[in-house]
Amino acid sequence: MECTGTFEGVYMGKKLSTLGEFGVIDIISRDLHPRHSWVKTGIGDDCAVLDIGGGLSLLVTTDMLIERVHFLPQKITPYQLGWKALAVNVSDIAAMGGEPKAAFLALGLLPTLNEVFVHELKRGLIACADEFQVDLLGGDTVTAPTEVTVCLTVLGTAPADQVVRRAGAKPGDLIWLGGVVGDSTAGLHLLLDKPGNVPESEREQLVRAHLEPQPQVELGRWLAANSLATAMIDVSDGVLQDLWHVCDQSGVGAKVDADKLPVSPAARQFASSVGLDARDWALAGGEDYVLLFCTPPEKRDEVLATCPGSITQKPTKIGRITAERQLRVCFDGVWSERAPSGYDAFKKK
Ligand code: ADP
Ligand code: MG
Numbered sequence: 381m382e383c384t385g386t387f388e389g390v391y392m393g394k395k396l397s398t399l400g401e402f403g404v405i406d407i408i409s410r411d412l413h414p415r416h417s418w419v420k421t422g423i424g425d426d427c428a429v430l431d432i433g434g435g436l437s438l439l440v441t442t443d444m445l446i447e448r449v450h451f452l453p454q455k456i457t458p459y460q461l462g463w464k465a466l467a468v469n470v471s472d473i474a475a476m477g478g479e480p481k482a483a484f485l486a487l488g489l490l491p492t493l494n495e496v497f498v499h500e501l502k503r504g505l506i507a508c509a510d511e512f513q514v515d516l517l518g519g520d521t522v523t524a525p526t527e528v529t530v531c532l533t534v535l536g537t538a539p540a541d542q543v544v545r546r547a548g549a550k551p552g553d554l555i556w557l558g559g560v561v562g563d564s565t566a567g568l569h570l571l572l573d574k575p576g577n578v579p580e581s582e583r584e585q586l587v588r589a590h591l592e593p594q595p596q597v598e599l600g601r602w603l604a605a606n607s608l609a610t611a612m613i614d615v616s617d618g619v620l621q622d623l624w625h626v627c628d629q630s631g632v633g634a635k636v637d638a639d640k641l642p643v644s645p646a647a648r649q650f651a652s653s654v655g656l657d658a659r660d661w662a663l664a665g666g667e668d669y670v671l672l673f674c675t676p677p678e679k680r681d682e683v684l685a686t687c688p689g690s691i692t693q694k695p696t697k698i699g700r701i702t703a704e705r706q707l708r709v710c711f712d713g714v715w716s717e718r719a720p721s722g723y724d725a726f727k728k729k
Contacts, residue, residue: 396726397726397727398727399726400724400725400726400727401724401725401726401727402724404725404726405423408423409422409423409424417431418430418431418432419431420437420540420543421543421545424546424629425476425545425546425547425629426441426472426473426475426476426546426612426613426614427439427440427441427472427473427475427476427478427536428440428441429476429543429545431540432537435539435540435541436537436538436539436540437478437537437538437539437540437543438535438536438537439472439473439476439478439535439536439537439538439543440533440534440535440536441469441472441473441533441534441536442469442531442532442533442534443465443468443469443472443531443532444529444530444531444532445461445464445465445468445529445530445531446527446528446529447527447528447529448527449527451464452571453528455571455572456591457500457504457591458496458497458498458500458501458504459500459501459503459504459507460504460591460592461501461504461528461530462500462501462502462503462504462505462506462507462508462530463504463505463507463508463591463592464504464591464592464593465485465505465530465531465532466483466505466508466509466512466514466532466534467508467592467593467594467595467669468532468593468595468616468669469483469532469533469534470508470512470514470534470536470595470597471593471595471596471614471616471669472534472614473534473536473595473597473600474595474596474597474599474600474601474614474671475544475600475612475613475614475671476536476538476543476544476545476600476604476612477538477542477543477544477600477601477603477604477605477609477612478536478537478538478543478600478601478604479513479536479537479538479597479601480512480513480514480534480535480536480597481513481514481515481535481536481537482514482515482516482517482534482535483505483509483514483515483516483517483532483533483534483535484516484517484518484519484532484533484534485505485516485518485519485520485530485531485532486519486520486521486522486529486530486531486532486533487519487520487521487522487528487529487530487531488522488523488524488527488528488529488530488531489521489522489523489524489528490523490524490525490526490528491523493528501530512595512597514534538601538604539604539605542604542605542607543604544600544603544604544609544610544611544612544673545611545612545629546611546612546613546625546626546628546629546630547611547626547629547630548610548611548630548674549610549611549626549627549630549632549674549701550610550630550632550674550676550701551632551701551702551703552676552677552700552701553610553611553674553675553676553677553700553701554674554675554676554677554679554680554697554699554700554701555623555634555636555672555673555674555697555698555699555700555701556672556673556674556675556683556695556696556697556698557615557619557641557642557670557671557672557695557696557698558596558599558600558670558671558672558673558693558695559594559596559642559668559670559671559693560589560642560643560644560647560668560670560693561615561619561641561642561643561661561662561665561668561670562641562643562644562647562651562658562659562661562662562665562668563585563586563589563590563644563646563647563668564586564589564590564593564665564666564667564668564669565590565647565661565662565665565666565667566578566586566589566590566646566647566650566651566658566661567586567587567588567589567590567591568590568665568667569650570583570586570587570650571587571590571591574654575654576650576651576653576654577649577650577653578646578649578650578653579646582645582646582649582650583646585644585646586644586646586647586650589668590667593667593668593669594669595614595669596614596669596670596671596691596693598688598690598691599671599687599691599693599695600612600671602687602688602691603671603673603675606682606686608673608675608679608682608683609673609674609675610674610675610676611626611629611630611673611674612626612671612672612673612674613625613626613671613672613673614669614670614671614672615666615668615669615670615671615672616666616667616668616669616723617666617722617723617724618662618663618664618665618666618721618722618723619636619641619662619663619664619672619698619722620636620663620664620707620709620718620719620720620721620722621664621666621720621721621722621723622672622722623636623672623707623720624707624720626672626674627701627705627707627720630701631705632701632702632703632705633701633702633703633704633705633706633707633708634699634700634701634702634707634708635699635700635702635707635708635709635710635715636663636698636699636707636708636709636710637698637699637709637710638659638662638663638709638710638711639659639710639711639712639713640696640697640698640699641659641662641663641696641698642662642693642696642698643658643659643661643662644658647661647662659711663709663718663722664721664722664723665722665723666722666723667723670693673695674701680697683695707719707720
């Protein structure tokens, strides 16, 4: 067996803090060629897409939450952790237009934890599983020396001809958001006791957005079933970064009107109380888990008029896809080019 290099890297390589999360994924995914013909989409989308016959695609996604990186034990209940760990995965199934079906739970737990933690984690996870019709079918349990780790793998299905990918956006397409963005970052600021004022009722709305995200499965399914979306992603790392993934995969650019972003009055008020702009939280904050999708311009009225009443948050048009491979953002009427900044696992802001 060839054995070169060390964990520290004795060679002249870049540190991951420079390379960034997507540089790492690039190393891992480069020159991989799936060998089985059932693979329709591999690394690079919200889910892998596998052809399972009968006109159906199997969608597979995995996401991990680690203590002190993704959550602070004093700031989230075990119930909320269970909900969130499943919800963020369900959101990736929604982003392909699929229905979640099955989950596998891998846990790294400290031996010093109390069994009540496990009961409560399960209660939150099953509440989310009940809401989105997911069966928990397996997993793994190991000891973790210092940090709790919760990793979910979720399987879903969609009619093969309805799967919506990140690739597919065309110049002229409209860009939409399926719900409010920025609340989650506002909630995180509140949880971290950062300065700022917001009424108690609105505080709860913002904190819940961060701790108990609501994946938009029904919206994704409706868009897919009605062939409305040319491309779709869920906003986990901020609107700009996730939109840029769509642009990258589609070979296009985008212009976004930040003044049109669906930002809640609560987030707006909280941000302005500390001299910040909630539109920045929306653009680069992340963890909102709403769908960002593109439609041909002629579908505009159909999206607005036929969106089922059960989908309580109506999509908001925020911009257009362009042929130029750049991101342009309009703030208070002024357009400028923007880097696709957002959350990166390794780069510190
Ligand atoms: P999302 O935000 O939708 O969960 P990510 O940005 O985490 O997606 O990942 C982008 C793509 O890279 C996905 O297709 C994901 O499955 C893949 N990916 C991420 N990390 C790894 C890894 N360590 N090994 C293989 N594929 C990975
Ligand atoms: Mg995603």
